[in-house]
Amino acid sequence: MTVVTSQGDVRLGRAGKSVRVLVALVGIGLLINGSVRASDDAWPFGPMSQYAMSVPDDAAITYTRISAQTDAGTTVDVPLNIEGAGVARAEIEARTGEIVKDPSLLQQVADGWARKHPDKPKYVKLELIRDTTQLVHGRVEGPPASEVLATWAVRR
Numbered sequence: 001m002t003v004v005t006s007q008g009d010v011r012l013g014r015a016g017k018s019v020r021v022l023v024a025l026v027g028i029g030l031l032i033n034g035s036v037r038a039s040d041d042a043w044p045f046g047p048m049s050q051y052a053m054s055v056p057d058d059a060a061i062t063y064t065r066i067s068a069q070t071d072a073g074t075t076v077d078v079p080l081n082i083e084g085a086g087v088a089r090a091e092i093e094a095r096t097g098e099i100v101k102d103p104s105l106l107q108q109v110a111d112g113w114a115r116k117h118p119d120k121p122k123y124v125k126l127e128l129i130r131d132t133t134q135l136v137h138g139r140v141e142g143p144p145a146s147e148v149l150a151t152w153a154v155r156r
Contacts, residue, residue, distance in 0.1 A: 057138040063131045064093050066109060070121035078109060078126070086112030092128070099128050099150050106152035126152045 012020075055061060066078040066085075080089035087109055092099070099105045110123040128150040134141045 055135065057135060059135050061133045061135065063133070063144075064089070064096055065129050065131065066092065066106070067127045067129055068110075068113075068123040069125040071124050072121035074121065078113065078123070083116070084113070085109045086116055096128070096130075096149065103128070103150040103152040106150065107155060110152075110154040122156075123154050126154060 066080065067075060068078050069075050078085050080087060080092055082088060092109075095105065106126040106128065109126060113120075114122055127148050130147045130149055131144040132147070133144045
């Protein structure tokens with residue numbers, strides 16, 4: 001409820017203030033819950049950790065990607081977005097540990113690609129790769145080092 005003063009000012013009533021405080025408290029509670037669990041799965045009420053910090057001048061920057069061998073004999077980087085393979089890069093990064101333990105989770109990426117792009121070459125082998133770029137005094141030092149974290153032969 002709003003109250004109009006004699007000068008024409010509009011003031012928020014007791015019920016309006018209560019609703020706003022309640023909404024703020026619920027939002028803060030959801031954000032704290034997502035932060036304590038430290039999971040991007042709860043976004044927007046959880047951390048998006050890749051945006052939470054700057055990179056120091058002497059640091060290693062890691063980039064996770066998936067490389068695919070196709071039935072056409074080519075090797076391509078899988079487009080990690082909803083339009084590409086149906087899965088976002090953030091989802092892959094958040095689940096890297098699970099994928100390393102169980103590479104069969106990469107089957108979902110191949111299935112998503114095949115479903116969204118039936119006219120394109122199919123994936124026959126997927127590799128989860130971590131590229132690491134080293135910074136020294138804020139400048140790139142040499143080419144990125146690549147490490148294959150998991151490999152999956154796609155089921156048809």
